[in-house]
Amino acid sequence: MNFDNLKDEWVKKINVTSVNVEYNLTSLDGELKSLNKKINNRDLWVLFQALAAIPFVIYFAITHSSKSGQELMVILTCLFVCLLSPCYYWSARKPSLKNLNSMHGFLQSEEVRLVKQIKITKYSLLLSVFGWLFIAYSVVNTMLSNNPLLPLILVEIVGYWWYLKEMKIYNKCKYLLKDVTTQLDDMKV
Amino acid sequence: MPPSFEALISQNIGRIQYIARRYARGEDSEDILQEILLQLWRSYKTFEANSSVETWLYRVALNTAITWVRKSAKQKKVSQIVQMLHLDVSLPGQESCQGAIFEQFMDALNDADANVLMMYLDGLPAIEIAAVIGVSANAISARISRLKRLFEQTYIGE
Numbered sequence: 001m002n003f004d005n006l007k008d009e010w011v012k013k014i015n016v017t018s019v020n021v022e023y024n025l026t027s028l029d030g031e032l033k034s035l036n037k038k039i040n041n042r043d044l045w046v047l048f049q050a051l052a053a054i055p056f057v058i059y060f061a062i063t064h065s066s067k068s069g070q071e072l073m074v075i076l077t078c079l080f081v082c083l084l085s086p087c088y089y090w091s092a093r094k095p096s097l098k099n100l101n102s103m104h105g106f107l108q109s110e111e112v113r114l115v116k117q118i119k120i121t122k123y124s125l126l127l128s129v130f131g132w133l134f135i136a137y138s139v140v141n142t143m144l145s146n147n148p149l150l151p152l153i154l155v156e157i158v159g160y161w162w163y164l165k166e167m168k169i170y171n172k173c174k175y176l177l178k179d180v181t182t183q184l185d186d187m188k189v
Numbered sequence: 190m191p192p193s194f195e196a197l198i199s200q201n202i203g204r205i206q207y208i209a210r211r212y213a214r215g216e217d218s219e220d221i222l223q224e225i226l227l228q229l230w231r232s233y234k235t236f237e238a239n240s241s242v243e244t245w246l247y248r249v250a251l252n253t254a255i256t257w258v259r260k261s262a263k264q265k266k267v268s269q270i271v272q273m274l275h276l277d278v279s280l281p282g283q284e285s286c287q288g289a290i291f292e293q294f295m296d297a298l299n300d301a302d303a304n305v306l307m308m309y310l311d312g313l314p315a316i317e318i319a320a321v322i323g324v325s326a327n328a329i330s331a332r333i334s335r336l337k338r339l340f341e342q343t344y345i346g347e
Contacts, residue, residue, distance in 0.1 A: 002345065003337045009291035010310035014203030 194233050198226065201246055204311070205229075208247075211295075211303060212254040221254050228253045244317045247308055251321065255300075294340060305332050 209222040228249050236245050295303050301322070308318045315333070319326040
C-alpha cells in the first residue's frame, strides 16, 4: 500500500450510505439541548430559592408574635417565593419531542416547544422583576430594622442574577423559532 | 445555486461523521455531529457557493468540532484518553488490511495533520486547505510532503 491508496480508503470511509439522515437532521435539536440545559439549571435555582425561603418563613412566624406591616410583608414575600417557585418549576417542564421520524415532524415539534418555552420565559421574567423589588425592599428593611435577612438577600441576588440570563434564553428561543418557522414555510412551498 | 440542505447533508454525511468521530467517541461524537449539523444549518443561508461545498463544510465542521472540544473540560479529558488509546493501537504491522492501515495512520496523527490529510485526500487544493486551516498554501504543501514521508517510512520502509 502506498500513500495514494489512502485516497481509496478515504473514499470508502466517506461513502457511507446516509444512515437515516432524517434522524441525523433531528440533531438540529442540539441547540435545544443546550438551551434545555440552561433551563434545567435555572429551574434548580428556583427550587433552591424556594427551599431557602422556607426557614425564614418559619423564623418570622415563630419569633414575631405581634406582626407589624413590614414583618407581614416579609412573611408574605417568602411565602410567595415558596409557593410560586415550585409552581413555576413544574410549569417550566419541557414538552417532549414527538414525531421525530421526519424533518418536517421534527420542525413542527420544535415550533411547538419553542412557542411554549417563550411563554414560560416571559413568566419567569415577570418573576424576576418581582425578585428585584423584593431585594430592594429587603435591603431597605435590613438597614432600617437590622433584621437578619442578609442570607436570604444573598440567595435572592444570586438567584435573580441567574434570571438575567433568562433574557438570553428568551432571545435564543425567538431566534430559533424564526429559523424553524422559516424552514417550515419553505417546506410548504 | 447550492444544493438543498438535505441533499448536501446526505452527500457529505460520511465526512461529517468521520470528523465527529475524530474528535470524540460514543455519545460525545454524536453530540459533536449534532453541533456540526446545527452550525451547517445556520451557516447554510450565508453559503453562496463562492467556495466549494467541501471547503465550506470542512471549515464549519472542523471549527465546530474544535470549539466543542475546547469548551468542555470533560471532553478534553476524553480526548486525551482517546489519544492515549490511539497511541496504544497505532503500532504498525499488527493489521494487514488497507482499511486498518488507514485508521492506524490517521489515529497516530495529531488533529492538525489529520485535518490536512482528510482535505488532501478529498482532493481539495492546497490553497483551499490553507484557507480552512489558516496557514499559507506553502505550509500545507510542506505538511503533506512530510505526511507522505512519514507514511512511507512507517508502512513501506525507507
